[in-house]
Amino acid sequence: xxxxxxxxxxxxxxxxxxxxxxxxxxxxxxxxxxxxxxxxxxxxxxxxxxxxxxxxxxxxxxxxxxxxxxxxxxxxxxxxxxxxxxxxxxxxxxxxxxxxxxxxxxxxxxxxxxxxxxxxxxxxxxxxxxxxxxxxxxxxxxxxxxxxxxxx
Numbered sequence: 001x002x003x004x005x006x007x008x009x010x011x012x013x014x015x016x017x018x019x020x021x022x023x024x025x026x027x028x029x030x031x032x033x034x035x036x037x038x039x040x041x042x043x044x045x046x047x048x049x050x051x052x053x054x055x056x057x058x059x060x061x062x063x064x065x066x067x068x069x070x071x072x073x074x075x076x077x078x079x080x081x082x083x084x085x086x087x088x089x090x091x092x093x094x095x096x097x098x099x100x101x102x103x104x105x106x107x108x109x110x111x112x113x114x115x116x117x118x119x120x121x122x123x124x125x126x127x128x129x130x131x132x133x134x135x136x137x138x139x140x141x142x143x144x145x146x147x148x149x150x151x152x
Contacts, residue, residue: 002091004039008068008077008130016081046101050087053100061118062095062140066129073121077128090121095136 013031021028046052057063070091071077074084089101098113098121126133135141 002070004035004042006068008128010035011130012081046089049104050089050101051104053102054093055098055100055113057096057098057113057118059113059115059118061115061122062136063092063098063118064095064122064125064133064135064140065092066125066134067132068125068128068130071124071128073124075128077124090124092121092125 010031013035014028017028017031068077070089072084073088073090074086076082076084087101087103088106089099091099091101093099133141
């Protein structure tokens, strides 16, 4: 449900439904309600077909997060409406722990977490975040330009 409640997700849904609105349906007004239904259905589906994996980040590089704190690693966050073909949810819980939802059929392909993987995951968070990035200190966010950064 965390994935669907953010501003970034709401804007993506609104943009996808602009064409339908031309037919007199005010879908923008329904977006919050529709996101709740989508979240409920997504959560139910995840419990049936996906495994939850809690991983430890034992590297020197910390996980960051943003105002879109859970993302589909297979999704595109560049403004395109192209739907992803797979669902791999990533949710950094802390600088050293993260949660993945991964299809039971792909469980054996679960990634090892090394420094290059942490950098890649941080990049995905940056791409999906519209307004803010968060880290334990500002130095971790060096290199993430064009977005407001907050050290917490």
